[in-house]
Amino acid sequence: MMRGVQLAKLSVNIDHVATLRQARRGREPDPLAAAYLVTLAGADGITVHLREDRRHIQDRDLQLISQAVDNRLNLEMAATEEMLAIAKEIKPESVTLVPEKRQELTTEGGLNAAGKQGFLKKYVGQLKDAGLSVYLFVDPDCIQVEAAKNIDAHGVEVHTGSFAEAVISGQERELNKIVDAVKKARELDLVIHAGHGINYQNIKSLRQMQDIEEFSIGHSIVGRAVLVGLERAVREMIELING
Numbered sequence: 001m002m003r004g005v006q007l008a009k010l011s012v013n014i015d016h017v018a019t020l021r022q023a024r025r026g027r028e029p030d031p032l033a034a035a036y037l038v039t040l041a042g043a044d045g046i047t048v049h050l051r052e053d054r055r056h057i058q059d060r061d062l063q064l065i066s067q068a069v070d071n072r073l074n075l076e077m078a079a080t081e082e083m084l085a086i087a088k089e090i091k092p093e094s095v096t097l098v099p100e101k102r103q104e105l106t107t108e109g110g111l112n113a114a115g116k117q118g119f120l121k122k123y124v125g126q127l128k129d130a131g132l133s134v135y136l137f138v139d140p141d142c143i144q145v146e147a148a149k150n151i152d153a154h155g156v157e158v159h160t161g162s163f164a165e166a167v168i169s170g171q172e173r174e175l176n177k178i179v180d181a182v183k184k185a186r187e188l189d190l191v192i193h194a195g196h197g198i199n200y201q202n203i204k205s206l207r208q209m210q211d212i213e214e215f216s217i218g219h220s221i222v223g224r225a226v227l228v229g230l231e232r233a234v235r236e237m238i239e240l241i242n243g
């Protein structure tokens, strides 16, 4: 089913602009400048992941972007007391809760929402009381999607990493898991985002799912931006999502 009038949004994850800056612990490239350019190029939102180890995005980046950039800010974070306090102070439009391990190169799997329902319900409740929309990053697994509903999250971000990494013979199986998870989330009236490992090729399969309201994409856009410029890289992705 091709996307008709229903357009999907793109939130650009600019963590890797900060990764490049942190390689020299200097000032450039500045994620704030990237947030402006991404916005000018027509993206619907900016995503940053403030990690516990501050390996890329710094507190200063989050503060400046939230104050200066007129675009929807989505804060990815682990469900910790420190991050709860930061989210309440910064008040991004949305928070996406992710699992976090210090040793990982990037977020590896979805949250075990089903196994931590009591804790997460309370945690999500505190964010919602502060006026924030809360999403849970979950594997494409109906049990996890149901748990997100029980936790009273506004929605889920379905983890597309296994699909993105699958060899050709396994891609259909992984895509079907996403299709099922999206269907379940729609039945439960959750808002549906998708992200991780999405690039200029695999977006073509994912964009067929009309119920996905927003794609969260970082590495492929920032990687392309090094070669063609950030605005062009963002515009080309928007074209693939909705063109």
Ligand code: PXP
Pocket (backbone or CB within 6 Å): 013, 015, 049, 076, 096, 098, 106, 107, 137, 157, 194, 195, 196, 197, 198, 216, 217, 218, 219, 220
């Ligand atoms: N969504 C979540 C929850 C993530 O942790 C990440 C990576 O930071 C992304 C989306 C973006 O993934 P990628 O950089 O592979 O596009």
